[in-house]
Amino acid sequence: MSSREPTLADVAQLAGVSPTTVSRVLNNRGYLSEKTKRSVADAIKTLGYRPNSLARALHGKSTQTVGLIVPAVSLPFFGELAVEVENALAEAGYRILICNSMGRAEREREYLSLLVGNRVDGIISGAHNEGLSEYDTIRMPLVTIDRELSPSIPNVRCAxxxxxxxxxxxxxxxxxxxxxxxxxxxxxxxxxxxxxxxxxxxxxxxxxxxxxxxxxxxxxxxxxxxxxxxxxxxxxxxxxxxxxxxxxxxxxxxxxxxxxxxxxxxxxxxxxxxxxxxxxxxxxxxxxxxxISQIAQAAVDILLEQMEGTLPRPIDEAGESPAPTLEFPGTLIPGRSISA
Structure with missing residues (x-):
């Protein structure tokens, strides 16, 4: 068995068609016979081929991927938040890349560069580092959770x-x-x-x-x-x-x-x-x-609206147009750690 990942060219060779034809099958573009589609599908299954999402992004196509930046999923709040965000995105057909900043500004910068470079469709940021100017240069769909980055970036949080x-x-x-x-x-x-x-x-x-x-x-x-x-x-x-x-x-x-x-x-x-x-x-x-569930769902809903173009990020020439801050009330849970 080969130690490398199969390529589009490998699929084309096994299916007996051109790489262009494989690309057309993957993107459902143009007329293709059922026989050709079956041949390509069988080759993909045999080889275990996985389309290159970065290559799709370079051709202007959605990667169906969203980046989530949090301090650490080992922290109970952010762990549960990540699960809720992932579930909400999965319902909409998106995958998630979870990045743990560990409270370090430089690490968050590196993850931002990684996510933008890999052309994710959007970013949800819940990390707590302040003063990162890199966010000012990001023009892709972006939502924050419990974090005020800019007047132009929507923020979802507990009240x-x-x-x-x-x-x-x-x-x-x-x-x-x-x-x-x-x-x-x-x-x-x-x-x-x-x-x-x-x-x-x-x-x-x-x-x-x-x-x-x-x-x-x-x-x-x-x-x-x-x-x-x-x-x-x-x-x-x-x-x-x-x-x-x-x-x-x-x-x-x-x-x-x-x-x-x-x-x-x-x-x-x-x-x-x-x-x-x-x-x-x-x-x-x-x-x-x-x-947490309401916060995660609202953040995903706003991001999806941005990605679909129904709610563009409100950035004017000065970059200071107001964006919504959506708050949900917290609930007091009584306990024996307070005197009756």
């Missing part, structure tokens, strides 16, 4: 500000008066933080925020969480933590255990995401559930 406020109110309603926010990046783009701060200030309290960068290597991350929370406690008491993802909430639970703090007696904890994986692992954790 993060409202959901952050919902999580914070759950702690305040439980009687907590010293709630701390644990997040990966503080700033004006962190809408969960904005919701937290709004509720804290409405209650006449002072916001307290601890940040653990998203790209912190796993071996060092828990030690950094521990030391950061220890330092926060040393400055003033903490009776609750709102962690902006469930994995961070799990680390807070572990920190509380190592410090002999009872949950929820000494410390109330609420997370964010509410994935099936984390619900099975920590069924007692209160959290905000993101509507």
């Amino acid at each position: 993060n500000r409202d959901a952050g406020a919902l999580a914070t109110r759950a702690l305040l309603d439980a009687g907590c008066r010293h709630p701390l926010l644990l997040t990966s990046r503080s700033g004006p783009r962190n809408l969960r933080e904005a919701g937290y701060c709004a509720e804290i200030e409405r209650a006449g309290l002072e916001p307290r925020i601890v940040t653990i960068p998203f790209d912190t290597p796993t071996p060092q991350r828990f030690a950094l969480v521990q030391s950061s929370l220890d330092q926060a406690c040393a400055r003033s008491p903490i009776d609750a933590v709102f962690a902006t993802d469930d994995l961070a909430a799990a680390e807070v639970l572990e920190w509380a255990h190592t410090r002999d703090l009872s949950v929820p007696g000494d410390l109330s904890i609420i997370g964010f995401d509410g994935t099936e994986t984390m619900r099975r692992a920590l069924p007692h954790l209160a959290t905000i559930r993101q509507p």
Whole structure:
């Protein structure tokens, strides 16, 4: 057996026709006898020939492929998001190329170049790196999930500000008066933080925020969480933590255990995401559930409309035309990690 992939020329030779005829069969172009079609089909099956999607793209044809960029599918939220996006695309007849940026801007740049170079039909980006100018030069269909890249790029997300406020109110309603926010990046783009701060200030309290960068290597991350929370406690008491993802909430639970703090007696904890994986692992954790299926389906629907030309990307000469930001509400999932 040959160690190389069969080519269009191999199919033509076995079928006893010209390469042009094979191409016409594959693209259903022009008149072809049933005998010729059967001969080519039999040769393709015998050889296990797979059409070159890049070659199709170079001839202006769809590759029926979409690229998805996420930080890492090993993270429960992005793993479930990738599955939902893949299922929605498959329903529409598209395949998916999943790219894990691992929180690194340079790696995301490389994947962008790879996807554009291989002429995918569109890109959905859910990575969290900021300041990548490469997106400004992409003119193919593009949608982001929970990421504001440009006013001209549609963004689909959970209603993060409202959901952050919902999580914070759950702690305040439980009687907590010293709630701390644990997040990966503080700033004006962190809408969960904005919701937290709004509720804290409405209650006449002072916001307290601890940040653990998203790209912190796993071996060092828990030690950094521990030391950061220890330092926060040393400055003033903490009776609750709102962690902006469930994995961070799990680390807070572990920190509380190592410090002999009872949950929820000494410390109330609420997370964010509410994935099936984390619900099975920590069924007692209160959290905000993101509507992952709705977010994925909406992102795919917008991308399909762009690819079909029914919803062109709204880019004007200045590149600043507004694009839709579609938000879906989060849902509070009560749990025993908050005092009743």
